[in-house]
């Protein structure tokens with residue numbers, strides 16, 4: 011069960027891993043995710059399923075090795091097993107025929123937006139992708155995005171590939187020149203907030219996929235709570251997709267930063283590492299409760 015079938019290094023610290031998980035491959039829908047526990051005692055990490063192959067029974071996961079747990083996952087060799095994978099989790103993305111849909115992603119968000127682009131295109135929409143990266147070397151999944159969208163625009167912060175600048179520069183130009191029926195954004199909180207501010211000026215419906223820290227991923231711990239309009243919702247069960255114009259990004263930023271210290275603590279390399287059985291999950295859970 012959960013045997014790793016293939017591994018690929020996509021960029022510096024970004025890997026794609028294909029895992030045998032036939033029951034998930036059969037049921038997963040765009041926008042949903044799985045919770046991966048690489049080794050016994052590890053915390054769980056939520057990862058979007060980028061592709062599912064029902065014939066081979068595999069799911070493809072793309073992730074950045076930024077902490078101890080993602081490094082454990084990245085180190086498991088081909089033909090060895092992942093301790094556990096739970097899913098599909100979350101609410102599927104709302105895929106409808108809208109007309110022109112602009113899908114925007116930065117960084118690892120490109121992996122999350124890819125299945126959304128494919129689904130909107132399959133539903134008969136004209137899909138325009140805007141993908142941003144710091145440099146050409148860190149740009150992810152360009153070829154796959156070109157195949158999945160009718161057209162794509164690329165921005166790099168340093169101008170090393172296509173347009174110099176950020177994704178919102180390209181979006182700003184686009185919404186001045188043409189009708190856009192829906193915008194979908196996945197990336198940093200700053201980027202998603204900037205996209206929502208832009209689209210609000212033109213009343214373009216906008217959806218975002220929020221990625222707060224998750225602990226159990228099943229709606230029980232409250233770590234992933236987000237403020238949507240006047241409601242407090244859970245990203246792991248009510249999301250991760252939400253109406254971008256209703257998201258309280260100030261609250262979201264506070265929630266995301268609430269775990270920063272703990273992540274940094276986990277990632278320290280000069281200090282003795284905690285044993286695998288240290289209750290990391292419990293500490294994350296407490297932090298989620300204590301910090302608003």
Ligand code: FES
Pocket residue numbers: 223224225226227228229230231232233234235244245246247
């Ligand atoms: Fe969503 Fe626990 S991670 S409630």
